[in-house]
Structure formats: structure tokens, C-alpha cells
Amino acid sequence: MRRRKKQGRFLAFSLFALMASARPLAADDSAETIAPRIGSGNPVAGKGISESERCQECHGEDGNSDDGRIPRHAGQYAGYLIKQLRDFQSGARYHSVMSIIVEDLSEAGMADIAAYFASRKPKPGSPAGDDPAAKALFANGDKARAIDACVSCHGEDGRGRIADSVTYPVIGGQHKAYLSGQLVNWKLGERANSPGGVMNRIAKALTDEEIEALAKYISGL
Ligand code: HEC
Numbered sequence: 001m002r003r004r005k006k007q008g009r010f011l012a013f014s015l016f017a018l019m020a021s022a023r024p025l026a027a028d029d030s031a032e033t034i035a036p037r038i039g040s041g042n043p044v045a046g047k048g049i050s051e052s053e054r055c056q057e058c059h060g061e062d063g064n065s066d067d068g069r070i071p072r073h074a075g076q077y078a079g080y081l082i083k084q085l086r087d088f089q090s091g092a093r094y095h096s097v098m099s100i101i102v103e104d105l106s107e108a109g110m111a112d113i114a115a116y117f118a119s120r121k122p123k124p125g126s127p128a129g130d131d132p133a134a135k136a137l138f139a140n141g142d143k144a145r146a147i148d149a150c151v152s153c154h155g156e157d158g159r160g161r162i163a164d165s166v167t168y169p170v171i172g173g174q175h176k177a178y179l180s181g182q183l184v185n186w187k188l189g190e191r192a193n194s195p196g197g198v199m200n201r202i203a204k205a206l207t208d209e210e211i212e213a214l215a216k217y218i219s220g221l
């Protein structure tokens with residue numbers, strides 16, 4: 001208990017130091033609001049590690065990558081980022097570059113890097129897509145094809161959430177090319193690391209056109 005309290009205080013201090021060094025944050029990005037997102041890692045240490053491990057070269061200094069195929073991590077839940085790094089390490093998820101990069105990362109290093117990216121402010125996404133069919137799929141799913149509404153797990157505007165110890169990643173504002181790429185990977189079974197295979201089941205029920213339209217819509221949220 002005592003130790004936890006100490007860690008909490010250290011975290012609050014670290015966040016304060018980090019935020020003081022960054023540009024001004026919006027009011028809802030206070031330490032209280034972002035604390036559940038960053039988990040137990042140390043974002044200040046994570047800044048240095050992600051720089052020396054060269055994560056920032058691809059994912060952007062503040063986790064807002066410019067390349068549409070490279071996911072943005074700014075504001076992503078640390079718990080989700082850590083799970084992906086572990087999955088790349090164990091082989092549960094494969095990517096030609098990432099699977100090699102994670103080989104030597106320690107658990108503590110992963111938690112710190114994830115805390116750093118989670119604490120960063122996401123850049124606004126691309127202009128909002130207005131495709132009514134994609135919007136309806138996101139909000140309501142399609143019962144006839146057993147497609148659950150994206151919003152039911154990924155939350156309002158795809159902002160992600162933690163529920164029953166599962167972390168549902170932020171998808172709103174993510175790059176369109178990355179989103180459609182992952183949905184295609186799930187549809188083809190090339191990515192198969194979601195709990196109970198839920199994303200494989202959902203993506204298999206989507207047409208290629210729906211995947212493109214959803215990716216465009218979600219990247220604009
Ligand atoms: C050479 C470029 C490159 C470097 C360097 C790099 N990444 Fe990546 N990263 C990628 C690409 C590309 C993907 C998308 C993989 C895919 O399509 O499945 C990715 C995916 C990820 C994901 C999954 C994100 C998600 O939303 O599911 C995490 C987490 C991640 N990288 C963390 C890191 C960390 C931590 C480092 C440093 C130790 C790092 N990356 C270094 C290119 C890079």
C-alpha cells in the first residue's frame with residue numbers, strides 16, 4: 001500500500017515534469033484524466049528510452065507518426081501498447097520490422113515507453129468522413145451479419161476504454177491506411193491476437209468496400 005502511494009506520487013511528479021516541458025495541453029488532459037491511460041510505467045524515462053531505441057524515428061517524437069502505414073501512439077492506452085509489444089515478442093503478432101525491434105526490450109522498458117506515448121497529445125485526425133453506411137456500421141453494427149457495433153467496444157468516437165480488464169484501443173483519429181491494413185490482416189487471419197479472435201470474426205464479415213469506408217470514417221473521428 002505504502003509503496004503504491006509512493007509510486008503514485010512519483011508518477012504525478014513525472015507527469016508534471018513532462019507536461020511542463022511540453023506545449024500547453026487542453027484542459028481535459030490534466031494528470032488525473034490521463035493517469036489511467038499511462039499505467040504504471042514512467043513516462044519521463046520512457047521518453048529517453050523510446051528515443052535511444054529509435055521508436056520515435058518511425059512513430060514520431062510525440063507518437064504522431066506522419067507515415068500512414070505507421071500507427072500513431074499519442075494518447076493510446078499504455079496497456080494496449082504493452083500487449084502489442086509482448087505479442088510481437090512472443091510471435092502472437094508478426095510484422096517484419098516490429099518483431100525484430102522488440103527482441104531486446106525489457107518489460108520495464110516497454111511499460112516506460114508505452115507510458116510516454118500514452119501521455120502525448122494526439123494530433124487531430126484527417127477530415128471527418130461522412131459516409132452514412134460506415135457511420136451506421138460504427139454506431140450500430142449489423143445484426144443480420146453478427147457484426148457488433150465498433151462503438152460498443154472502442155467507445156465514443158473510437159476513443160478506447162478499459163472494461164473488465166480488457167483494453168480496447170483508441171482507433172479514432174488513427175491513420176486510414178493503418179486501420180484498413182489491420183482490418184484486412186484480421187480478415188485474412190494474418191493478425192490473430194485479439195481476445196477470443198473477436199476482431200477476426202468481425203473483419204471476416206466486412207466487405208473490402210466496408211473496410212475502406214470504415215477506415216476513412218474512423219480516421220476522421
Ligand atoms: C522502422 C520503423 C519502425 C520503428 C523503428 C519502430 N516501429 Fe513500431 N511499428 C512500425 C510499423 C510499420 C508498425 C505497424 C505494424 C503492422 O502493420 O502490423 C508498428 C507497430 C507498432 C505497435 C503496434 C501499435 C498498434 O496500434 O497496434 C507498437 C506498440 C509499436 N510499433 C511500438 C514500437 C516501439 C516501442 C518501438 C521502439 C522500440 C518501435 N515501435 C519502433 C514501425 C516501426
Ligand code: HEC
Nearest residue numbers: 148149150153168169171179182193194195198199202214
Ligand atoms: C467485442 C469488442 C470489439 C468490437 C465490437 C470491435 N472491436 Fe476492434 N478491437 C477489439 C479489441 C479487444 C482489440 C485489441 C486487439 C489486440 O489486443 O490485439 C481491437 C482492435 C482493433 C483494431 C486495431 C487497432 C490497432 O491499433 O492496431 C482496429 C482497427 C479495430 N479493432 C477496428 C474495429 C472496427 C472497425 C470495429 C467495428 C466494425 C471493431 N473494431 C469492433 C475489440 C472489439
